[in-house]
Amino acid sequence: MVLFALRTLRHRRAAFAGAFVALLCASALVCGCGMLLETGLRGGAAPERYAAAPVLVAGDRYVRETVDKGDGESKVKAKALTDRRWVPSSLAGRLAAVPGVGRVVTEVTFPAVAGGRAFRGHGWESAGLTPFTLRSGRAPRAGDELVADAGAGLAAGARVDVETPAGRRTYRVVGVTAEALPSQGTLFFATGEARRLAGRPGLVSAIGVFPRAGGPAPDLTLALAGGAVAYTGDERGAVEFPDAEQARLKLVSLGGALGGTSLLVAILVVVGTFALSAQQRQREIALLRAVAATPAQVRGMLSGEALLVGAVAGALGSALGVGLGFWLRSAFVALGAMPENLRLVVSPFPALAAPAATVAAAWAAARISARRTARIRPVEALGEAALPVARLPLGRALAGAACAAGGVALTLVLSGLTSEAASGPVTMLTALVWTVAVALLAPALAGAAVALLAKALRASRVAGHLAAANLRAGSRRLASVITPLSLMTAMTCTILFAQTTMGDAAQEQAAASARADHVLASQVSRAAADAVRRVPGVEAVTEVLRTSVRVGLERFPAQAVTSPGLLATLDPGVVSGSLDGFGAGSVAVSGTAASRLGVTVGSPLRLALGDGAAAALRVSAVYERGLGLGDLLLPYELVRPHVDDPTSTVLVSAPTLGRAELERAVPGVAVLDRVEATAASAPNADVNLVAMGLIIAFTAIAAVNTLAMATSDRSRELALLRLVGTTRRQVLWMLRLETLAAVLVSAVTGTAVSLVTLAAFSRGMTGSALPYVPLPAYLAVVGSAAALALAATLLPARVVLRARPVEALGARA
Template structure:
């Protein structure tokens, strides 16, 4: 009852805490609902096939989302015969997939770049809307969404180049379809064979028979297990979306705990006299803790319940935004479930309780008459627990800084982010120690004036209050500088590394297509990079690139060994790490499987230092083309004059522009991720700034009265309060900026070591300036406005 009565009488004090819990639970429930909905789904292409055989999956630890190891055409034919011999199997259909992109109005169509064999349309099944099925090499059926009908001659980009096909039919599914013989030429390797069953067939028996026929060269999927057939591109997009959602939830949780904890800590500071009075009239330390805990439970329960409702409403909206931004597949939909909503409510309650725990312990230690006799000067702003907690967080932050410099490069950015979080918490806890010297330095030029003296001494007298009000500014500026700086520094670092890795003055890249065709490469003399994938035993795989050894050596600045031996179809140059994995050395041989499913014994003609090659294995370009007819060139590095014009589906860039834009899509997704993170973090921090300073100002009526009685005018009192606000923002911004710079420096050092090139530390100044400006505007509004209203009261004057 005392907790409820306290909330009723002091409801304005807890508005900020309530809103922090409310928004935190809303974000958590929203992101959790979307995250649990972001599960793999059975591709529409295979919904009509209750049993599907898939070739062997490969290891995905490198995070590249590599497709399964393909069967050869001969192996696929044997499997088809075995499957069709099983009782209940009406037909076994291989799905051959290859690059095919229609060109309309001289421009490659967006979103349609995948071709299939016509027979595979029956796996969905997709049906003809008009016309007939393609039967010869020059015929094609297209999705009706392409907008062309039977009888139209359509230009289609394939890996070989632009080709003209006669449209003979339209279908109700996506993509383009060629005759089975033409598809077999473009995609000889097979990864999926779908089984169409006879009516009444025993699916379990078919599945068991197919598994026996397959042996250990793949897996048989049925029912819900067919989600494993989701395209790797969709899996990658889903993974990126999951990282965004996890980051949003994690940062939302961190900031909400920070805001709630700092707000409750400040509430205890403001209520010391009240709590001392309660102790004086007989309240025990346990009762004080229970009162504060009860306040937190009520705030957490009410804020959590409302937050869950808002989160459930906003989850579908967030899902649509992620799909529009390319962070989830187009088929993604959000389902409202009880578990994420209930979990978010519980988390909100725990956040409120955890936030008040430390403040409750401190409040319980107030002696009955201590607060009533206490002077305005704080004699002991740092407690033993605060020293320990601050030291541990600062030490953990410095340890993570060191790990970011010398640890695993894959964990570098994560370590830097966690280091900053730990240092922010540590800096907040230890801020009463460093605030006095900072205050003296910042106010030294103003110490001779009356107002400057009042501002300085007020901050020095109430160090704990100054620390509490500066904490949200520290958080705001620290996160803004850190997150934005991490993105710009890493983007700039990779651009520098790309620019230093090539001597080419001009680079030709895809434009509106996933890669360059052989036709486009032939029109652009230079070092063409033709990527492919090679497959070893035991689920291992190796990225490889087909190159012309002479042209490649001309443009690659990091190549220290000769690759002139790449002259035959069985030759390969491999990096030192790949050589160790394969257990081979120069002059030795190793057997690897290509995209057409053929295993080839390759002779190692050179072992290259790691980092000197774009991929672990280099092959002659013609070798890749023979075994991967649908492989697309990623780039052509031109050491001579720039081409007069760009081929179809290509663009010509100078070296600097190429270096800055080679990963444009990745950079777009990362920047979108950063915007979402900053919106959450800065929104929370802005709330905390306004709430904490408003509480601080409304609790200082006695100070205003003293100043007025000492002869200060209303304007002078307001200016003094404004000066304190500016000082608080300056303190928080200074500490936040320094902490962020420490984390950024660690990341920059580690990145320079990883890339083998000096990486400049880049701070996008508009972001921290916007954060500081916003903090200052909120601080001045939250202090001067209530001060002005308070001074209008005659009792203060």
């Protein structure tokens, strides 16, 4: 039957074009997402600053916890920290005393801004870690001197204002290096000045260890203490670039979710495509059955066709997927979600896994769609081919009911999920399961829709009467068209409006919590905040530092705030407890986080700060605006020494002052009013939209393929209509009305699926079952679906109608 399938493909290339394109796109998506997934699992950033140091000693990059597995067994789990864990500077002396160590080099690192450009600041003693050498000038000696890298555009003798966490100061450039790092600008200060600017007395960010030339590799194990770890190879890059580690974790979740969703969508789409192809070939299959072909042979033929199409599409799609992987990486780098130096892992595994998954999906789709066709009796098949009817087999009805029940269960689960990490994958799965239920029950839905729309269609005289009659007689074809269009509407609305729901809720809560008259944008130093406090007319100043903490191994977004005048600038919506006297040892928790953690006012709470430092606090208040402010409010002085960038956003209560007075007090710092600050705090969902937009494009392609296949197969029908006197214009209007009817049914079902899913998502994430759906965006989604559907229907129809009716009948015969 495989040879027979090959001959069938040669003579029915158009019939399999839709399945081929769908499988091609699926293979490309799976391969591209597989590359992202593998990069998240095995990728790494090569060291730049630490390139010359064979061994780097720095703090442990993970927070660890022992988890009880039951039966007396336990397991240590680790989660990455968001900030560097610094180590005692005294550790350098112990390392230098280890046999085999030639020299050690300490370094501190801190953010610096000069001339509007971001740099990393270091002490000149750490220049040998790269190494940096002087092209001109000399090393810095005094506190007001610095050396700039070759890419800074500064010349020796220049004076430059530098903003650091310690404040703004004017420095004189006394040297320029011969080197510049690819992904970071570098400024070197005198050693004492660098330690002062870093603000971590007695600590260093890393220690480079250089073995003695010609000697054995030193064993540093006994010298390491206080959470210090020795790193070699690309592990040094992970220490240098903590954001690369966070990007890797995001790539694992994003690549896995996107690849899995792509494959599920592919199966759903290809099942519909093969089912439509089987319907179009029902007479042919009936004749095969009539000449003694067994159901197993028919299934073998259809499966062979699917395997051949899947193999070719999978191989070509895999090649395209490699390019897609590079494009996705470039898009993520441009959006700031992935550092430039995180290298994309290119291996044969995604390129081999994608065709295998595609072939498996094609085979499964063919087997599912061929079950009823292969078992039908020859006489019954010939009868149905002559006059197809929309009957819903019992097995399909039961499967549809089971999927609907699964959709209900997932919807209930989704409504109880309160974190994006948990709700994201479940949201897409819920929409898919509901769409599968719609696909299985599509014949019944099509029959009901035809009954409702027939009267309205007949109001359009000839074209409307023809459209109503065609929909009634071809309701099985309508059912095949409904599935991809419903999938396109449901997936698009779910992806887009889950983001708008979260963004609107966060902005609404941020606006409700804002009491400050002015906001100084981020990267404001402590010195600048103090300068604002001294401005006459300023009533309260609150410094806000955004970070994340872990309670156990669970990560929570948090904000650290200064307590004096807090309630004059910020209203988190306290529902129990109080923020009066909020300070050392206190923590305020959002209602959502309190529910997840099982804490109330007065409960103790142990957590790990950004660099892993442990803190034991007591809950002083529970508030309701967690989406706008983060899940935890922490004391500013507790958090500031434990983050890589301690610069802040500053909230100012000064009702009698204008923007100009504050700008004079802190030159070079952007001053926003309350409305501007709220708009600037809107979450950025571009990364998710880029990634999931591929799924939207895939479903759109699938919808176009199905409609084009359905229209192309009607050449005989359209030719007969022309022969009995129907004009070309009437035929096109008939097709337009049929397509618009299909779009209407699909829009209703797809909207219903997305609304049910979004309501559950919104209920869990925001507490309200009303998602935020901007009307213009929704109309754009439905309008785009209608435009694609009309184009996919009318373009093939115009090609078919160009031929003379008699010629079309002859060609079809």
